[in-house]
């Protein structure tokens with residue numbers, strides 16, 4: 001058996017962990033620059049707030065219902081995610097982290113009748129130790145575990161659901177639209193409907209050769225998985241990314257080279273850190289800046305430049321040097337830039353880098369310097385050590401007017417408990433007024 005543990009309304013739940021005044025209240029979390037709703041508590045869902053709706057469109061609803069609104073706090077969500085995943089890892093010999101709030105767990109060591117109780121124990125542990133509610137779906141395959149998880153999330157269950165028999169599975173699949181099956185995209189779903197295949201059950205019964213012909217071997221795998229034949233293995237080790245991108249829209253449009261340089265240097269530092277984390281080196285780097293295409297009354301200019309690096313590298317200093325040079329080459333005065341980004345490409349394993357006689361990057365000293373920077377930033381909070389090129393003014397930084405503290409990753413923002421006569425923080429005042437100088441991880 002395979003279990004899928006998925007945190008409920010993850011970002012909204014994270015906001016509640018250190019702010020219990022929010023329990024029972026409608027909570028929403030907004031995307032970068034406080035744009036759209038990306039996470040909703042159950043209470044917010046009941047008010048009819050839809051996923052991805054722009055915040056300004058629900059302003060009245062927010063005020064009328066006293067909805068608590070937060071900017072996304074990825075430092076907090078990332079750290080709580082790590083804690084959830086580490087706890088889950090203690091319950092299974094093999095775990096696949098699928099996303100920031102979802103993991104597949106190998107349950108094959110358990111006799112099937114014990115699976116549900118074991119999952120309930122996991123739920124209780126996560127709730128007690130971390131404060132995050134999860135739903136757990138269990139089935140003979142990953143695809144069925146995904147379906148089981150959907151059922152576990154519905155009201156009336158205790159957050160755990162197991163597909164115990166083939167007959168019970170078939171009954172549920174008859175009620176599930178094929179669009180909702182993991183791995184069936186919108187186009188394939190539309191095509192299946194046109195061919196009279198409407199439910200997950202219909203799809204599971206379709207002839208194998210027909211599925212393979214029209215939906216390729218991937219579609220066939222999904223069909224087999226729905227029939228209880230496991231075809232998609234747990235991937236314990238996430239494969240290395242082929243490209244890494246860090247980009248942001250600015251809180252305010254920028255026309256000057258200096259803030260753009262600071263932004264590009266900062267994004268490059270993030271890319272370099274991610275490269276080192278997965279032990280890769282980049283052979284190419286791309287820098288882009290964009291004006292706002294929706295402001296057609298303003299002059300438009302959205303250039304990019306790809307640089308082939310002389311030596312593949314994951315050295316921050318080397319990458320920032322090339323990225324800022326590329327930016328300087330494409331920058332023109334007289335435009336309002338809305339967004340910038342850096343992409344590192346052509347990634348190779350760092351131990352396969354061919355050193356160049358004239359390059360200082362990749363030397364043992366350079367590598368030790370990068371390791372030290374990573375260690376300090378991990379320990380004391382990201383951006384503790386930064387390059388002068390990243391600047392200190394951060395004019396370009398995200399709009400995050402409703403950001404909660406990074407309770408778990410920054411000493412200055414640790415939870416404060418007032419005792420005695422002082423008023424304790426409550427749900428109406430979810431953002432202690434602490435100055436912030438940094439942007440979250442992408």
Ligand SMILES: [Mg+2]
Nearest residue numbers: 006007009101
């Ligand atoms: Mg979730």
